[in-house]
Amino acid sequence: MLSGNESKWCPLKEALPRLEGLKAESDWPALLENCSQLLSTVGDDLPDENLYKLKMTDMAIDASIHLGHWEEALGYGEKTLPVYRQYYPDPHPVHGVQLMRVGKLQHYLEHIEDALDTFKQAFKIIKLTHGVDHPMTTDLLMKMEECRSELDQKSSSCLRIEEN
Structure with missing residues (x-):
């Protein structure tokens, strides 16, 4: 340290x-x-x-x-993130919360694929440390669904552009 x-x-x-x-x-x-x-x-x-x-x-x-x-x-x-992973090995809630913070920034900045990956990592930790019914866990599920939906919309838009 x-x-x-x-x-x-x-x-x-x-x-x-x-x-x-x-x-x-x-x-x-x-x-x-x-x-x-x-x-x-x-x-x-x-x-x-x-x-x-x-x-x-x-x-x-x-x-x-x-x-x-x-x-x-x-x-x-x-x-x-690499330092949190080192100091707070999974499943540690501090690492999960830091992943969630970074994921929210990535999502806000429209780095959707990165955000989805980061949210998935956070979810694996938070569901174990906080339980599946915790508000933070349900928030992560919603964030992951938002990312998937945005990625689907993006790929649909790309297909329509290619067809035209």
């Missing part, structure tokens, strides 16, 4: 209390700017598995979502 050079992750650790304060104050622009700057400073010099980098990336997702920066939120979210 503390992988990477300490001189690289120490500034992230030291910045966390200040950033958590910005989050508590809902100062999303300042939070996103600070997280983005710190993450770009460490770049690839610090592995994504580093706990402080993961916390910073999660805060950047939250800030991006609150600001409506959907592509940026998705980019950050997709970076967290």
Whole structure:
């Protein structure tokens, strides 16, 4: 969890209390700017598995979502998935919820096939951890059905275009 050079992750650790304060104050622009700057400073010099980098990336997702920066939120979210899979092995509810968050971003941005795949992964976890009757599970079922319906409409449209 503390992988990477300490001189690289120490500034992230030291910045966390200040950033958590910005989050508590809902100062999303300042939070996103600070997280983005710190993450770009460490770049690839610090592995994504580093706990402080993961916390910073999660805060950047939250800030991006609150600001409506959907592509940026998705980019950050997709970076967290392998780390969540590693730290929260299936079936772990935290991993399932993170998959669901990323799936919703993918769906909103019309990355329908990716969203369907991500929702399926989340469903496998959430149905075990929360049960089949839980609202989160039924929400995932509806999201998967929406994606399937949109993919069907898309393929029908493509067939009509090819016929003309």
